[in-house]
């Protein structure tokens with residue numbers, strides 16, 4: 098066991114830090130900017146292009162796709178260093194973390210030439226069009242129809258909760274091509290141009306107040322058959338690849354952590370409270386547990402082993418903890434802690450803002466309950482839930 | 498960075514597991530459980546002595562194997578899995594580590610080799626009454642040459658040949674080394690919730706003793722000894738928690754109710770998933786503790802506390818929910834679930850309860866933050 102950088106790792110870290118110092122300001126607080134205005138998007142695109150041009154975007158991607166061809170450990174180091182700076186990241190996470198890896202796995206050479214580098218430089222933003230009103234946890238239950246018409250497919254239907262659809266250029270779209278087949282068997286995946294006629298993204302007003310995810314309506318949208326990903330009827334297999342990448346990409350829940358509530362308690366004079374100290378210890382241990390489990394995964398990765406569904410523990414730990422920490426901080430602030438008025442809110446509203454985001458984090462990218470099912474079924478190999486929909490033609494299923 | 502045990506250490510783990518699964522079965526544990534007169538399992542103990550494990554982290558010059566703390570952590574986890582009914586933790590994690598840390602050259606050369614060979618069995622005597630022992634309020638006193646007062650309970654106090662005792666000396670506290678074979682030492686076995694590990698009341702009536710480390714340095718030295726031991730205890734707890742999780746998971750797959758395995762129901766599945774999460778959190782914290790203790794890192798106080806707390810809670814959760822998952826069967830003497838439940842509680846309170854370690858952890862974080 099050894100936490101020190103190897104000489105090569107130290108060299109890479111120094112290089113990364115020098116690059117970051119040259120272009121960004123150090124971070125002053127973990128307050129997370131959730132809402133993404135035009136200015137932020139502009140800044141984010143510029144930063145992404147600069148990173149890509151200097152081979153700091155997608156460290157582990159092969160050079161032919163504009164990556165660095167670097168190691169898993171270099172990727173970790175980059176993440177650690179970038180997190181110390183006020184870097185405008187975010188809008189590209191879904192595209193680069195989930196959509197583009199799917200395009201690389203199932204797309205044609207033309208697709209890869211056309212899309213990968215532009216996404217890498219932040220010139221084009223991607224979204225994930227999976228969830229629908231009647232298909233969230235049970236995402237294989239999507240109803241959006243794709244009907245073949247010559248060399249094209251005609252798409253009609255509705256997606257929901259699509260993060261960033263309103264500013265995205267492209268999306269990967271999970272559709273139903275055969276309603277007579279059982280649920281998982283009648284699906285097909287496409288690349289869709291989000292700026293074409295017939296695609297309408299309507300931002301949804303979130304419980305947190307912002308408008309980042311969308312309803313997306315498709316009305317007679319035409320997609321050339323050449324923009325299909327994978328075989329007709331094999332959409333679930335493609336979706337699994339996207340979702341596996343999602344498991345790798347999600348896990349952390351950005352927002353105030355044990356050290357920030359500890360700092361706050363010190364300033365507020367409540368750090369001596371023994372109940373608080375006991376809970377603080379629990380948060381520290383869970384946060385360390387998450388961080389150190391990632392180190393174990395990364396060690397396995399760096400030896401060429403594939404990380405399994407164990408990664409599902411990350412988001413269960415961090416999202417719940419974030420909600421808990423924010424709740425405790427607000428209770429510590431008392432009535433005063435309710436205020437979100439810019440001028441008056443305590444501790445710059447650090448805890449109030451994440452308090453309203455945390456419920457979403459426990460749902461997005463697999464709910465707590467679904468992640469526990471994944472651990473139980475895939476890691477512990479316990480029996481699957483009863484599936485009354487197995488082998489039943491999709492159009493005979495109950496939905497709602 | 499490399500956050501895993503080495504190939505050699507993993508090999509040691511699999512050898513240790515094979516050995517203990519064969520030589521230390523639940524039948525062996527039950528032989529101690531069901532016989533009040535037995536303080537430990539001599540057969541298992543002798544085989545462990547033969548393996549040389551007692552000297553894993555004792556330097557070769559003192560008769561040990563001269564491996565390191567990482568190797569000892571690996572063995573500790575395996576001892577925890579099989580609930581080994583032997584005084585290993587007392588003699589190795591507590592007594593030998595105290596000697597290594599605070600002993601004079603003479604003390605080390607007289608005793609360490611004998612710990613390694615099993616000729617000496619050591620223990621640590623702290624508790625005197627309910628609550629955590631407070632170095633400022635001890636009733637056992639040391640006058641520079643002799644020791645007086647009563648310690649209760651002392652794990653392995655009835656079979657140990659030697660003890661390290663926390664005692665009052667003048668206005669402070671010292672660690673004191675005492676040979677338990679003298680007439681002025683009286684020992685009385687006491688019953689506890691965990692009969693597979695023996696406990697005693699030890700009375701000192703002016704017993705001859707010598708200081709371990711400097712006078713008045715007891716509280717500080719004890720903290721250091723316990724930080725090191727906490728990591729090893731945490732690995733034992735982790736081993737027990739992992740085994741309890743496996744038992745619960747296996748049973749959930751086999752036991753049928755309402756026409757299907759009980760493990761097909763989410764109330765059980767999610768409970769087992771939570772167990773898994775707690776055990777992984779404990780494992781990662783344990784590995785970090787192992788790294789800290791093996792490198793004498795400045796982070797040891799918080800790393801040891803985190804490992805200790807995470808494992809205490811993981812073992813408690815796994816052992817109680819393992820009984821729950823087994824239903825009525827889990828509540829019988831014959832099924833092993835209660836052995837884990839008993840051991841979980843002993844290990845959680847023996848060198849300070851979770852509450853105590855949480856306070857220590859937060860103090861360590863405060864110090865770090867202030868520095």
Ligand SMILES: Cc1cc2nc3c(=O)[nH]c(=O)nc-3n(C[C@H](O)[C@H](O)[C@H](O)COP(=O)(O)OP(=O)(O)OC[C@H]3O[C@@H](n4cnc5c(N)ncnc54)[C@H](O)[C@@H]3O)c2cc1C
Nearest residue numbers: 225226227228233234258259260457460461462463464466
């Ligand atoms: C902030 C945010 C961003 C998102 N971004 C995207 C995006 O970009 N693209 C996209 O496609 N989707 C996105 N989603 C959608 C997200 O994936 C779904 O909301 C999620 O999978 C849950 O589906 P649902 O909302 O339909 O809830 P449901 O599936 O209806 O679940 C309701 C409740 O029932 C529980 N439940 C459901 N099935 C089971 C079961 N088998 N066992 C036990 N409990 C069960 C759930 O855990 C939950 O508590 C986003 C969601 C959020 C909140």
